[in-house]
Amino acid sequence: MFPALKRNNLSTLQVNLGYKCNQACSHCHVDAGPNRTEMMDDETIRLIPRIIEKYKISCLDITGGAPEIHNGFKNLILESNKLGIDIIDRCNLTILTEDGYEDLAQFLADQNVIVTASLPCYEKNNVDKQRGIGVFERSITALKELNKLGYGKNGSNLILNLVYNPIGPCLPPPQKSLELAYKRELLEKFNVYFNNLYTITNMPIKRFAKDLIAKGEYQNYNRLLLESFNSENIDNLMCKYIISVNWKGEIFDCDFNQQLGISINSKLKTLNEILNHDVEWPGKSITVGQHCYGCTAGSGSSCSGSLN
Numbered sequence: 001m002f003p004a005l006k007r008n009n010l011s012t013l014q015v016n017l018g019y020k021c022n023q024a025c026s027h028c029h030v031d032a033g034p035n036r037t038e039m040m041d042d043e044t045i046r047l048i049p050r051i052i053e054k055y056k057i058s059c060l061d062i063t064g065g066a067p068e069i070h071n072g073f074k075n076l077i078l079e080s081n082k083l084g085i086d087i088i089d090r091c092n093l094t095i096l097t098e099d100g101y102e103d104l105a106q107f108l109a110d111q112n113v114i115v116t117a118s119l120p121c122y123e124k125n126n127v128d129k130q131r132g133i134g135v136f137e138r139s140i141t142a143l144k145e146l147n148k149l150g151y152g153k154n155g156s157n158l159i160l161n162l163v164y165n166p167i168g169p170c171l172p173p174p175q176k177s178l179e180l181a182y183k184r185e186l187l188e189k190f191n192v193y194f195n196n197l198y199t200i201t202n203m204p205i206k207r208f209a210k211d212l213i214a215k216g217e218y219q220n221y222n223r224l225l226l227e228s229f230n231s232e233n234i235d236n237l238m239c240k241y242i243i244s245v246n247w248k249g250e251i252f253d254c255d256f257n258q259q260l261g262i263s264i265n266s267k268l269k270t271l272n273e274i275l276n277h278d279v280e281w282p283g284k285s286i287t288v289g290q291h292c293y294g295c296t297a298g299s300g301s302s303c304s305g306s307l308n
């Protein structure tokens with residue numbers, strides 16, 4: 001059984017604005033895609049800056065789907081920026097190349113938003129296989145546009161992080177050495193710069209799980225995660241310091257629990273409820289399950305990369 005976990009101080013609010021996405025990647029743990037219609041309503045979005053203020057949260061981490069598709073995306077950033085916090089846009093890069101999003105990169109730069117972008121390989125074939133034909137080239141175009149604005153460059157305060165996840169049913173390689181390889185390859189071949197590479201373990205849920213089942217690899221992958229359990233990662237697990245919010249304004253211990261519909265261990269389960277009542281986060285128990293071995297395997301995994 002996965003060890004019991006307790007929360008520390010709450011520092012990050014991770015908000016999923018909705019499941020609509022311009023892509024439909026094979027590894028997506030959200031099952032996001034162009035036909036999804038679930039999107040956060042305006043009333044719920046307006047609660048976010050109030051929650052940040054109330055609980056003195058230092059980081060807003062905006063995700064989706066492609067969160068930029070949401071009509072309230074820019075306004076949420078403008079309002080949250082008044083609170084002087086870090087804001088992360090979990091960007092799929094290709095959204096920057098879609099019609100109607102020509103001003104998006106400049107907006108992110110003007111608002112000093114941290115861009116954390118998926119690029120599961122520096123090789124075209126691997127990216128296109130996982131994320132769709134043409135995605136690699138469009139991602140490079142988007143990265144160049146971000147670089148032009150100062151993102152990822154030495155001496156600039158505009159932070160551009162890339163996210164790697166394995167193409168197949170294996171654990172990510174060591175983060176630091178892979179970051180060096182990414183930096184070398186992207187600079188030499190495309191003149192592209194970035195700040196940090198985050199390696200993330202694929203979670204065997206939703207579309208990735210279906211893909212594993214179809215290939216007969218589901219059991220083996222879960223066994224790999226279980227057998228690679230590393231207790232050194234426990235103290236740094238992201239559920240110790242974040243809460244995850246879905247498009248309905250319901251709160252969860254993490255994005256994975258959100259996707260699995262695993263409720264937070266509290267009577268207060270929505271943004272509205274935690275706004276109207278006081279929650280003492282440190283010491284609260286976290287709801288764990290078999291999938292949690294995806295966070296503790298090997299070097300560990302979180303939305304900010306490996307854990308050790």
Ligand code: SF4
Pocket residue numbers: 021022023024025027028029030031032033064065066092118
């Ligand atoms: S992995 Fe990201 S870009 Fe791909 S479908 Fe899911 S949300 Fe969209």
Ligand code: SF4
Pocket residue numbers: 237238239240253254255256257286287288289291292293295
């Ligand atoms: S999936 Fe990972 S982040 Fe979520 S509760 Fe389990 S260990 Fe924590």
